[in-house]
Amino acid sequence: MFLTRDDAHALALRLLSLSKADSCVLHVDGEEAQSLRFAGGGVTTNVATARVKTRIESHVGGRIGAVSVGGLDAGELARAVARSEEIARLLPEDPEFLAPLGAQAYPVSARYDEATAALDLGFLAEASARVIAEGAARSVNMFGCAAAGRRFAALASSSGLFAYDRESFIDLSTTARHRSDGWSGWAGARHFAMARLDPAAIGRRAALKAARDEEPLDLEPGRYTVILEPTAVGELAQWLMWMLRARPADEGRSFFSRPGGGTKLGERLFGADFSIRSDPGDEIAPEAPFGEEGLAQAPRRWVEKGVLESLSRPRFWARKTGAEAIPQAANFTVAGGPTSLEEMIRRTPRGILVTRFWYTNLVDPRSLLLTGLTRDGNFLVENGEIVAPARNMRFNVNLGGVFSRIAAIGNSERVKTEMGGAAICAPPMLIEGFEFSSRSSGI
């Protein structure tokens, strides 16, 4: 279910008028979305859904009770307001409670496209057909998912805060599999505007990766030069962004904790050519203008030329430590560079081209040690050329080390990862000494 700004505001005012608490915060969000999946060149499942939920947080004497209810039934919503107050009164006082923010100024969000918001399953079937045709032309089987829709989120408080954001989205990805079942390729994209998405190009890209008839090579595990495509870089960087939090760093349980106390803010932790920034108004990867607690998102440098510049910090922790409150970034851009992917391949004597990763997981947050596997398009590069598909391998790498051994960076572009819906821009990277620990037969 999709509410306009006016509808969301009216709902918020109505619910806030029912509140008998000292203060109250409402989060209302919803979506209308449709998606279909295809396998072996034909449709399998499809869904169309309309969902909305309202989270009511009531504050009574520094106590907080929170209740969420799905749907827009007026009686259920009124009962939820009362229930949240009942819970708050029963709970102990929260020493970290802060009264909600009042009215804030937010940057304007620009990620809603009427035509994209109005897409239906028929359009997604057509787009999928174009992807499937690219596979048929190259004799590979196509599997994938196409989704589109629109979402909104509103935040309101009894202190006068009201924020509203909406987005449209179209999301298309495909995995091409060789008819022998022995090799695969992947491509995908996500945008807020359908005009930015080219289904045939996505299908072609995945199909070309999969249409290799050679037997894939089994490489020896060990340290390799890798050329990471933008999606792979975006996934590694996403883990880093999740860890950029001040409180665990201050408390001594983070990679960003300084031994003996304090954080590593201001220290060079990565290579001089590695930077991550966020900007809700980013033209390629826009995001919501407000974050947790209603804090305004703003252009921000998180890592600049290898130096840690920002850690996210909730309002309570900011007050306690006398530092700035910073919401976690909803989007981010890994800064690009001048070297094309093709040039990276040309200058590599021996290395591996990686399309994307799979099942990455943090092994040790102290060292930012990450494990995972390559997937859907791993190729051996020798003497500046792609010579053959190379079977997937598991990696165990420290993110600090990876982003300190960057030999070249390409143009940063919007990527689609499997790690949440954050808007991410990332470049391809040439990285030295990337550790693969074992082989996988998984294709």
Next chain:
Amino acid sequence: MTIAQNPEAARQAASLPRLDRARLAELAEAALTAATRAGASYADIRIGETRRQFVQAKEERLDEFFESSSPGFGLRVLVDGCWGFYGARALEPGAMAAAAERAIHNARAVAPIRVAPVRLEETEPHEAEWIMPLGIDPFAVDAPEKVRRLIEVNAAALAAGADYCVSSFSFATEERLFADSRGSRIFQSRTRAQPSFEVTVIDKGSGRYATRESLAPARAAGWDYALSCDLIGEAARAVEDARRKLDARPVEAGVTDVVIDPTNLWLTIHETVGHSTELDRALGWEANFAGTSFVKPHMLNTLRFGSELMTILADRSQEGGLASVAFDDDGAPRERAEFEIVSKGVFRNYQMALGQAHLIGAERSNGCAYADDTTAFPIQRMPNISLAPNPDRCSLEELIGGVEKGLYIVGAGSWSIDQQRDNFQFGGQMFYEIRDGKLGEPVRDAAYQGRTISFWNSLDGLGDSSTYRLCGSFTCGKAEPMQLAPVSHGAPAARFRDVTVLNTAREV
């Protein structure tokens, strides 16, 4: 038409079910009638509500107390061999006819890319009501009581020397009516509980720190189960464990023998056996996200998955099982979900949902469908999947006694596996040295890697039922859009030879 009885229902908590079943039935009837009148050859609907509660305490303070309700329905129709689906957060009579129209429109919209028509097997209609036997309904317990318990857990940890402790209770109750155009009308209610904590101990001098999570498993159960886990007692032991980890020697990387406790092995079973034997994955239907499987249909009855000691059972009837229900989300009775996946090491059966069986020459599904929300499309999901214990006596001490040099692994840690479920890497909460058949001190920074088939074929010691424990997760992810399913895995302690162990602190 069969009538399923639930003789234990009389013991149910008085507060459940909460929903008006007659009203749900009326809504379902309206949707199914509209769908079949409009041309659907088959239609089914899941309609009801999921309620959740999450309580979390950090050190001395309550961090969050949150409850939610998610009412809704999902109508699935079959039109000219294509599925169509529409789901919404609404339980209103007026929404049903429109939903039927929309679902049928969707089926027709995707028809241009249909390759083969969906073919459904014959199914028997069931009229049934099943209310999970439940001790104390967690939603009927006062909020302050839950908070008090968690604060006590944290206090015990801090008193034992922890620098930090975060503890939580998660509860969920699903009340859902399944109805289909073949006459089934099945109402079910199930509740699950997950008590949890994590303690952190910091060595401020070196900046190193260690954590230890609770070993209490998630279960289909109520408040009484959460209390029975004795988180308070475990918290103090966990602090001692974390401190021992801080002081422990680094693990020696290499190939070694391991004895794996069920608190760790359940996750290995889930990832290597549970997911690899899902038929939709084997058919490629999950190729774009969750992945496919190295277990191909031609391997049925021939693949030597593991040693003779390995028998993997599916069920929906284990007490406390997170996938224990009387009927799956296609309306198939639980009896169908009682089968062997691996029998004495040989692969015997895939898990299947409605409409999949004929693709491998089987007659009908084996009751393995679930939708994580009423508004989600039901897909093939795991029933409870467990490693059968040794019928002959074999204690944990005997398993350890058979290891000259190795490790004993307790509790689940970081996990990762390739998309075909071959190459895996798992951490753990505690790794203890074994020397000359005796359990020794903990070591730190360890994880184990393996390849599924060679790992299970290296199983050479299996604990008996005295070592068996049922563990599980609320949140197994699969499909696009992602769905999160609760599932349990039981296992005895087990011994594996020649497993690769990593030192995760090595600079990479």
